[in-house]
Amino acid sequence: MPTIFDSFIEKQQAGRKSIAVLIDPDKVDDGAKLQHLINLATENLVDYFFVGGSLITTNNLAEVVRQIKKSVTIPVVLFPGNSIQVEPTADAILFLSLISGRNPELLIGQHVIAAPIIKNTKLEVLPTGYMLINSGRITSVAYVSNTIPLPEDKYSLAACTAMAGEMLGLKLMYLDAGSGAENPISPRMITAIRKAIKAPLLVGGGINTSHKALAALEAGADTIVIGNALEKDPALLTELADKVYEWNQGLAKK
Numbered sequence: 001m002p003t004i005f006d007s008f009i010e011k012q013q014a015g016r017k018s019i020a021v022l023i024d025p026d027k028v029d030d031g032a033k034l035q036h037l038i039n040l041a042t043e044n045l046v047d048y049f050f051v052g053g054s055l056i057t058t059n060n061l062a063e064v065v066r067q068i069k070k071s072v073t074i075p076v077v078l079f080p081g082n083s084i085q086v087e088p089t090a091d092a093i094l095f096l097s098l099i100s101g102r103n104p105e106l107l108i109g110q111h112v113i114a115a116p117i118i119k120n121t122k123l124e125v126l127p128t129g130y131m132l133i134n135s136g137r138i139t140s141v142a143y144v145s146n147t148i149p150l151p152e153d154k155y156s157l158a159a160c161t162a163m164a165g166e167m168l169g170l171k172l173m174y175l176d177a178g179s180g181a182e183n184p185i186s187p188r189m190i191t192a193i194r195k196a197i198k199a200p201l202l203v204g205g206g207i208n209t210s211h212k213a214l215a216a217l218e219a220g221a222d223t224i225v226i227g228n229a230l231e232k233d234p235a236l237l238t239e240l241a242d243k244v245y246e247w248n249q250g251l252a253k254k
């Protein structure tokens with residue numbers, strides 16, 4: 001059976017782009033709203049659901065995963081802010097190391113705690129370099145992680161960080177401006193990192209228009225991650241996913 005990691009690699013090799021919808025379990029107190037988003041995701045051929053948050057204050061994580069999995073076959077990937085967010089019923093986990101920061105707890109500490117727990121599950125582990133890029137005001141993830149995001153105009157510093165992460169064996173690279181970021185990561189920054197590494201590149205934070213989605217894809221993002229924008233207006237998903245669909249259709253015509 002192909003793994004979720006294989007799906008990232010196959011798409012990347014074919015030049016295909018993908019879209020992930022991020023669900024914050026704290027923001028879906030209403031099952032009907034979540035169901036609406038799940039249905040929209042299916043109609044719009046969403047590739048992955050990511051589930052997680054910097055801080056989860058409710059007990060919804062397992063229920064969110066259950067509701068998605070009972071309705072659709074779209075893979076559910078945990079995007080954990082800490083080791084408490086290991087939910088064995090999901091399909092995979094982004095095993096994130098926050099390589100843009102210098103907080104040992106998020107480089108290796110939480111991983112030591114989570115490793116034996118994950119080992120006892122069927123979760124597919126996706127070793128992922130997680131890089132926060134400055135985006136204007138302080139985001140939840142920057143605050144909670146107690147790290148300084150990479151400066152948004154230090155392209156070579158960011159590229160070398162990604163290179164080092166890849167050399168350490170991290171298989172995916174996730175560039176995040178932070179959920180609800182004022183500004184998404186600039187195309188120039190995405191391209192600088194794209195050129196520095198081979199690993200599939202996930203880009204998220206503040207992508208809330210089709211223009212910003214397309215800019216990220218054109219700059220070299222393999223996967224765009226969308227969260228906040230859909231919390232405000234789920235219907236926006238169609239516009240954003242269309243950019244990915246059109247890109248992939250364009251390849252088919254070549």
Ligand SMILES: CC(C)=CCC/C(C)=C/CC/C(C)=C/CC/C(C)=C/COP(=O)(O)OP(=O)(O)O
Nearest residue numbers: 052053054081082083096106110114140141179
């Ligand atoms: C290894 C394991 C299991 C855990 C550690 C994982 C690491 C290193 C996490 C890095 C730091 C961190 C706090 C990441 C959270 C990323 C995330 C899910 C962000 C989603 O957005 P929020 O930051 O919750 O935004 P809102 O303020 O919009 O809710």
Ligand SMILES: O=P(O)(O)OC[C@@H](O)CO
Nearest residue numbers: 179180204205206227228
């Ligand atoms: O919520 P948004 O701003 O879409 O960001 C998604 C994700 O990259 C946050 O970690």
Ligand SMILES: [Mg+2]
Nearest residue numbers: 024053054055
């Ligand atoms: Mg959150």
